[in-house]
Every structure is written in C-alpha cells, then in structure tokens.
Amino acid sequence: MTRAYAVAMLLCAASIADAQAPAESVRESPAALVVDRDDSDDDGTTDNEQAASVPLDEAALLMVPATYTTPVTVNVLGGLRVLQGGKLAPTPLVLKPTELPAQLSLQATEPSTGSRSLAVLLASGGETIRKPLHAVELAFLDAQNRPLRPAVSGLAISQRVTSDASLPRGSEHGITSRDPRNFRIQITDSLATGKRIEARIESTSELGQLRHALALTLVRQDTSQPFRSRFVRLVGDHVDRDARGVAGQALLVALRDTVRVVYTSGGHMMQQAMRISRPGDEVSAIAARQASLRVFVLRATKGAPPVIGTDDASAIALIRAEIASANEIWLQCNITFGAPSESPIEIADPPKHGFIAVANRDGLPARGGTIQLRADGKVLPPILVPTGSRAADTALRIAEALRGQGFDAQVTVNPKTVFGAASGADIVVRRRNGELAVVDAAPGSPISTDPQQRIELGAVDLGDGIEEFDNMTAASGTLEERMLIKTLADDDPSTIDLFIINRFTHGTRQGEAFIEASSGAIGNAVILDRTGLRHRETAWTMAHELGHVLMNQPLHPDNVGRDRPWLLMDSDNNRGTVNGPKRLTPEECSLARDSAGTPAGVLKPYAERASAKDASKAD
Numbered sequence: 001m002t003r004a005y006a007v008a009m010l011l012c013a014a015s016i017a018d019a020q021a022p023a024e025s026v027r028e029s030p031a032a033l034v035v036d037r038d039d040s041d042d043d044g045t046t047d048n049e050q051a052a053s054v055p056l057d058e059a060a061l062l063m064v065p066a067t068y069t070t071p072v073t074v075n076v077l078g079g080l081r082v083l084q085g086g087k088l089a090p091t092p093l094v095l096k097p098t099e100l101p102a103q104l105s106l107q108a109t110e111p112s113t114g115s116r117s118l119a120v121l122l123a124s125g126g127e128t129i130r131k132p133l134h135a136v137e138l139a140f141l142d143a144q145n146r147p148l149r150p151a152v153s154g155l156a157i158s159q160r161v162t163s164d165a166s167l168p169r170g171s172e173h174g175i176t177s178r179d180p181r182n183f184r185i186q187i188t189d190s191l192a193t194g195k196r197i198e199a200r201i202e203s204t205s206e207l208g209q210l211r212h213a214l215a216l217t218l219v220r221q222d223t224s225q226p227f228r229s230r231f232v233r234l235v236g237d238h239v240d241r242d243a244r245g246v247a248g249q250a251l252l253v254a255l256r257d258t259v260r261v262v263y264t265s266g267g268h269m270m271q272q273a274m275r276i277s278r279p280g281d282e283v284s285a286i287a288a289r290q291a292s293l294r295v296f297v298l299r300a301t302k303g304a305p306p307v308i309g310t311d312d313a314s315a316i317a318l319i320r321a322e323i324a325s326a327n328e329i330w331l332q333c334n335i336t337f338g339a340p341s342e343s344p345i346e347i348a349d350p351p352k353h354g355f356i357a358v359a360n361r362d363g364l365p366a367r368g369g370t371i372q373l374r375a376d377g378k379v380l381p382p383i384l385v386p387t388g389s390r391a392a393d394t395a396l397r398i399a400e401a402l403r404g405q406g407f408d409a410q411v412t413v414n415p416k417t418v419f420g421a422a423s424g425a426d427i428v429v430r431r432r433n434g435e436l437a438v439v440d441a442a443p444g445s446p447i448s449t450d451p452q453q454r455i456e457l458g459a460v461d462l463g464d465g466i467e468e469f470d471n472m473t474a475a476s477g478t479l480e481e482r483m484l485i486k487t488l489a490d491d492d493p494s495t496i497d498l499f500i501i502n503r504f505t506h507g508t509r510q511g512e513a514f515i516e517a518s519s520g521a522i523g524n525a526v527i528l529d530r531t532g533l534r535h536r537e538t539a540w541t542m543a544h545e546l547g548h549v550l551m552n553q554p555l556h557p558d559n560v561g562r563d564r565p566w567l568l569m570d571s572d573n574n575r576g577t578v579n580g581p582k583r584l585t586p587e588e589c590s591l592a593r594d595s596a597g598t599p600a601g602v603l604k605p606y607a608e609r610a611s612a613k614d615a616s617k618a619d
C-alpha cells in the first residue's frame with residue numbers, strides 16, 4: 001500500500017460545502033467538523049453523547065477501502081468519536097479485511113485548540129496513517145454567557161419591549177444581558193486568525209422553510225479568547241423584527257422553529273441548532289402548548305353577509321389573520337392557538353328563537369302561576385308553577401313539558417347577578433335534528449300569569465348590537481349574550497369559543513371574555529366586536545380577551561397596580577408600535593400555563609415528539 005493511496009482513501013465529507021469548496025482548499029486545510037453538541041433528532045440527548053441512532057448530519061465520513069489485506073486498527077486522538085452503522089464504536093476499532101470496505105463516521109466532542117489536536121489513525125501491517133481533523137465549536141450562550149444545552153433547553157422570544165435597554169448593543173466579551181431570554185453565539189475556531197469572523201443565524205419553520213436570517217459578526221479582544229457575537233433577541237412579529245435601533249439583533253421566529261448558527265471554516269460549512277420552546281410532551285415551563293379555538297362570525301341578519309369582510313371567504317381570511325396575530329403574541333408563553341388554516345370557523349345567523357330565560361337578572365322566585373307556551377306551532381299543556389319555585393325549578397318544569405312533546409330542552413343555571421335574589425335559569429329548545437325550535441306564547445294567553453317570576457323569550461338582534469354585560473351582570477352575561485353563546489357554542493369545555501359580532505349596544509368595549517366562573521354556565525368564551533379586529537396589531541384585542549380566558553382572570557393589571565402600557569393585559573393603550581400593548585410577563589405566562597389558572601383541559605401539548613405520540617397510542 002502506498003502512502004498516496006492511503007491519503008486518498010480518507011474522505012472527510014464534513015458537510016455539503018465540501019463538494020462545493022475549491023479542491024485546493026480541501027487539500028490544504030484539514031477536514032473540519034463542528035463539535036456536535038446540539039440535538040438534531042430532538043430526542044433529549046446531545047448528539048455526541050448518544051450511543052445509538054446517532055444523527056450523522058454533522059459527522060465526517062471515513063471510508064476504509066477493501067484494498068487492505070491485513071486487519072486495520074482505527075484510533076482517534078483528541079475529542080473524536082468513531083461511529084459505525086450509526087452506533088458508537090469502541091476504539092481502537094479493529095476491522096478485518098473481510099469487513100472492508102467499511103464506512104465509518106467521525107464525530108467531534110471537543111474543539112481543536114493550540115494544545116489539543118484531533119486526528120484519526122489507521123494502522124495496518126506495521127504502517128500508520130495519521131489524518132488531522134479540525135473541530136470548531138459553535139455554542140449558544142445565555143444572558144450570563146453560560147453555554148446553553150440544546151438537548152435540554154429551548155429558546156424563547158423576549159417579553160421586553162424590543163428596542164429597550166435590556167438588549168445590550170455591544171459585543172464586549174464579558175457583557176451580559178438583563179433580559180434573560182437574549183442569547184449570543186460563541187465560536188471557538190483555532191484556525192481563525194485576527195479579531196473578527198463572520199457567521200449567520202437563521203430561523204426555519206417546522207416545515208423547514210427559512211423564516212429570517214441575520215448576519216453575525218463575532219469579535220474577540222485578544223486571540224486567547226473565543227469569538228462572541230452581540231446578543232440576539234428573538235421576536236414574534238414583523239413590528240418587533242423591524243424595530244428601530246436593533247437592526248441585526250432581532251430574529252423573527254415562531255413556535256418550534258429551529259434557530260441555526262451557520263459558519264464556514266476552511267471551506268467547510270458547519271452548523272448547530274436550538275429549537276424554540278420544548279416539545280409538547282415535556283412538562284417544563286417552556287414546553288409547547290396549544291389552546292383550540294372555535295370561531296363563529298355572525299351575520300347581521302339571517303342570510304346577510306358576515307359582520308366582517310365583504311363575503312364569507314374574506315371574513316374567514318380576516319379571522320385566520322387574527323389567529324396568526326394571537327399566535328405571535330402568545331408565543332411569549334410558548335402557547336399557540338394552532339395553525340390558523342386549521343381553526344374551525346363558522347359563519348352563523350343570529351339565533352332568533354329556541355331560548356327561554358327564567359327570572360333573568362333578578363333571580364326572583366315564583367309567586368305562583370301558569371305558563372302557556374307553544375313550540376313549533378304545538379301548544380304545550382299548561383305548566384303550573386307553585387309558589388316559591390326557584391328559577392331552576394321552573395325551568396325544569398318547562399323543559400319537562402317540552403320533552404313531553406318530543407323536543408330537546410337543556411336547562412342551565414346562571415350565576416347570581418350582583419343585586420339578584422338568586423340565580424336565573426335558561427332553557428335551550430331544539431328539534432330532534434338539532435335546529436332551534438320556534439317557541440312563543442300560546443295564542444290568546446300571556447306566557448306566564450306569575451306576577452313576580454318573569455319568563456322571557458330570547459332573540460339575538462344585531463340591529464342594535466349585542467347588549468353587553470355591566471357590573472351587575474358580569475358573572476352571568478346579558479340575556480342576549482347567553483343566548484348567543486348557549487345556542488351556538490358546543491359543550492366541549494376544552495375549546496375556547498369566539499364570537500365575532502358587529503358591535504356592543506352601548507359601545508363600552510370591543511371585547512368581552514367569559515371566564516370559567518366556578519358556578520357559571522358559560523365559560524371559555526369570547527365576544528369580539530369588529531372594531532376590535534380592525535385594530536389588529538395596534539390593540540391585539542383578540543389576544544387580550546383570550547388572555548382573560550387563559551389566565552382565568554377578569555381584571556387588568558393597571559386596575560390594581562401601576563400603569564404599564566406595553567402589557568397586553570393593560571386596557572387603555574392602542575399604539576401600533578414596538579411599544580404597543582403586547583407583552584406578557586413571566587407571571588402571566590405561569591398563570592396561563594398553570595392548571596390552577598387555566599380552565600381544565602384548554603391547554604394541550606403541542607408538537608409532541610413522534611416517540612411520545614407512539615407511546616401514548618400504545619396505551
């Protein structure tokens with residue numbers, strides 16, 4: 001075997017760049033590879049600590065040809081691992097001539113330094129060939145310049161105003177960041193000379209599409225140090241991406257994106273990556289979570305165009321854009337409302353009948369009387385209401401009479417209003433096929449002869465908007481709101497129902513959230529007027545109202561503490577700038593993610609790992 005042949009047999013294909021690099025540069029510099037400390041297969045184990053099924057995307061290929069006639073001993077110097085068939089191979093590794101040709105991979109565990117050189121040794125028949133390798137370390141450093149471990153930690157977008165002082169603008173070696181979510185890149189490349197090098201950082205979607213990229217300049221004060229970039233701040237929307245004064249430091253991402261640093265050394269392109277948040281099957285505070293929405297866009301009247309857009313298709317497109325915007329905001333808490341294209345959106349007529357309210361607002365008991373109703377033209381037998389009957393008792397009597405005529409009648413009890421005597425109750429009346437039944441008074445008689453306990457028939461009339469709740473009825477909602485929600489929403493407590501209306505009657509607000517009240521019959525529902533939607537990305541009304549539901553929190557922090565107008569849950573700011581009301585605090589994220597603060601079942605794991613999904617299917 002000649003030496004010339006032996007050198008040629010060693011093909012170090014560290015990356016795709018090898019094929020594109022000029023032949024001379026490959027020959028002149030040792031094959032270079034990156035210290036593979038990320039987690040390309042997202043299995044929670046660092047790639048270069050994995051024993052089997054090791055991801056080989058950052059490994060160098062080593063071909064041992066079949067021309068050897070005596071056993072070949074493969075050994076390594078420095079921080080290198082030998083892999084065979086994707087498994088860690090013990091070194092020295094002895095290959096018999098019958099096992100050749102053999103395809104091995106080399107993986108770096110430590111960077112090359114002045115005092116540590118990496119090499120692979122092939123010994124056979126008394127002759128040893130030594131091929132040097134060059135290993136470069138690309139590390140993500142946290143706000144305190146500590147290396148992040150991609151296999152167990154994740155990146156997250158900032159909760160600070162993008163252009164504020166908590167993003168350091170300098171690149172001094174020891175500078176730290178007050179915002180704990182900022183990070184920087186450190187590169188250890190012993191072949192690099194001088195005090196600056198260039199790299200790139202990019203974000204790609206779960207589908208592998210490039211979202212955003214930044215050129216990075218990394219510097220060092222003296223050549224004994226590794227190179228460090230400025231701090232990078234992750235942001236969720238284009239307003240923050242384009243914020244003034246942070247050019248080159250704000251990278252746009254979405255939930256579960258990959259953030260990759262790409263660097264070229266000696267003609268070899270190399271990379272290391274971290275993901276946004278953690279996989280959904282984990283329990284950590286940054287594991288990805290999803291809340292599911294069901295959206296109803298009302299028509300002004302039966303058959304009329306929807307209250308937003310010009311037709312059904314444009315209304316649906318507007319809602320999808322709103323959901324995308326809410327996703328960008330709630331990315332701060334690693335929460336998504338799912339792919340906007342997959343959210344169920346229904347264009348609905350305002351419900352006109354099939355709803356009976358007993359003792360609305362006042363919750364007064366019966367003094368005694370007779371209720372006479374007609375449903376779909378059928379006169380019901382008179383319903384006698386004894387003195388002292390509570391609203392719920394009366395509602396059950398009505399429901400029973402309706403069921404006797406073949407209708408489906410659902411009774412719900414409302415929370416007591418502030419000055420109410422007791423709880424009121426509602427009945428939703430449907431035909432067998434699920435459509436709302438037409439309920440009215442029997443001809444020639446009043447609905448009820450009871451002088452105290454009122455029986456009212458509901459109708460949602462958007463002509464004057466939806467009557468909004470006031471301080472008295474906040475817990476129960478108005479009759480019109482309850483009818484809208486109870487007739488259209490499903491019973492699934494794990495979804496948040498969202499109703500888009502034209503306006504609120506008294507114009508006192510643009511959105512309302514019905515949070516899961518302990519005894520409330522309606523919860524996890526949001527009503528938004530179209531003005532709130534028109535101010536998307538200045539008011540973030542949908543994201544704000546969803547915040548009340550997720551945090552199970554009716555109050556605004558500026559009602560109880562100092563005014564912080566940059567917060568999403570602040571209620572009195574609508575600036576469409578980087579200072580707009582869009583930030584969530586770490587406390588708010590814990591509240592939204594905490595099972596105590598979140599209506600049971602609303603948040604589900606998002607982007608679970610394939611292995612975890614298989615495991616849950618198995619049992």
Ligand SMILES: [Zn+2]
Binds near residue numbers: 545556571
């Ligand atoms: Zn609010």
